[in-house]
Amino acid sequence: MTRNNKPRRKQLTVDDYVDGVLSQNRAIVAQAITLVESQSPKHTEMAQQVLTKLSPHTGQSIRIGFTGVPGAGKSTLIEAFGTMLCERGHRVAVLAVDPSSTLTRGSILGDKTRMDQLSRHPNGYVRPSPSSGTLGGVARKSRETMLICEAAGYDVIIVETVGVGQSEITVRSMVDFFLVMTLTGAGDELQGMKKGILELADAIVINKADGANKQAAQMVKTEFNRLLHFLPQVTEGWETKAYTVSALTHDGVPELWDMILKFKEKGEEKGFFQTRRTNQSEDWVKALIEEQLIQRFYQHPQVKTLWPQLREQMKNGETTPTVVATTLLDEYNQ
Incomplete structure (x- = not known):
């Protein structure tokens, strides 16, 4: 007796995504967008490779x-x-x-x-x-x-x-x-x-x-x-x-x-059209830096350890938000 297994969906490569998008394949376009929306680090890395190859277009x-x-x-x-x-x-x-x-x-x-x-x-x-x-x-x-x-x-x-x-x-x-x-x-x-x-x-x-x-x-x-x-x-x-x-x-x-x-x-x-495009790119870079800095800050081991303690102290009136922020930033920068 043979098992009636459904065929596994083919895993798309970076080139599959790029070729599909450039050939205006709506299904691949939708999948490429889903890839960039994914929270998975593996997908994020792949999405950036796809975007780099698509960038000239x-x-x-x-x-x-x-x-x-x-x-x-x-x-x-x-x-x-x-x-x-x-x-x-x-x-x-x-x-x-x-x-x-x-x-x-x-x-x-x-x-x-x-x-x-x-x-x-x-x-x-x-x-x-x-x-x-x-x-x-x-x-x-x-x-x-x-x-x-x-x-x-x-x-x-x-x-x-x-x-x-x-x-x-x-x-x-x-x-x-x-x-x-x-x-x-x-x-x-x-x-x-x-x-x-x-x-x-x-x-x-x-x-x-x-x-x-x-x-x-x-x-x-x-x-x-x-x-x-x-x-x-x-x-x-x-x-x-x-x-x-x-x-x-x-x-x-x-x-x-x-x-x-x-x-x-x-x-x-x-000339203001191109200036606006340049500003868009600069704003994008700044936004990405801010987003990544915040993620790295809260993932820092010392920050993760100290934050619950300081939050409790702040809740009890034993310290202030300014002191907490300064303490956490000092730990992050060490």
Whole structure:
């Protein structure tokens, strides 16, 4: 009697991953992304070898960040925008950076069911964020995912984030063009939009500018443009403005792409596009160093031994956080 064993799945080599990504094999692209998201040291080493070989084939996309107030309709607009580009022959990858995953261990962004049309399009690809890790870790994996998608021929990379503080700054450091979304009818459009976020934006988009809401959207657009006039330029040589769109009727969606292309053209002419790419690489290096330093610090034998004792002393009021931090750093540096 022969045993009916299922054939074992072939273990992919570094070259298998590289060849599969470059030949735009969607299954291999997905597996390569899973490899870079893995927490396993063995997988991490292999992922870096894959990324090193793919590196010469990256950097040819336009990277666009989307953020905005809750309910602004980011996913709906991204799907309308991305599908339009796919129909025009572009290849579009949507990546989600979800800081909530660091608390809930689940991803509320990038859910393919929310971008069903785009995720099923042969030129579209939607990838949720990793479901665990620090915001820095999630961002690092998203950056590496972005490189894989670029090597696979996706020429438009969209990075979506929830509008919650630090994540916007992180995504801003990953993209060429940063778009902030809002909507009318919330009552406090300007007050609800943090000034710090406005100062990061290359464009403000008022969504749901359709039907009875259209006139109100135009008024909000005028208000934003009045405010933006008094803020310093985010990018020298580029004036941030507010625009109205409707993800429902697609009004303003083609114009949104025209505006981003104008930004890229002007950026290449003035030099700020390449400067932003250089800054992205430097920010990435700094983030990686900080992440690895923190990991090494907490894995240090003396730190692991002392930390529980000092934490108890701090809890009992016998010492202060400053003293604890200094003690642990001194031990680490010995």
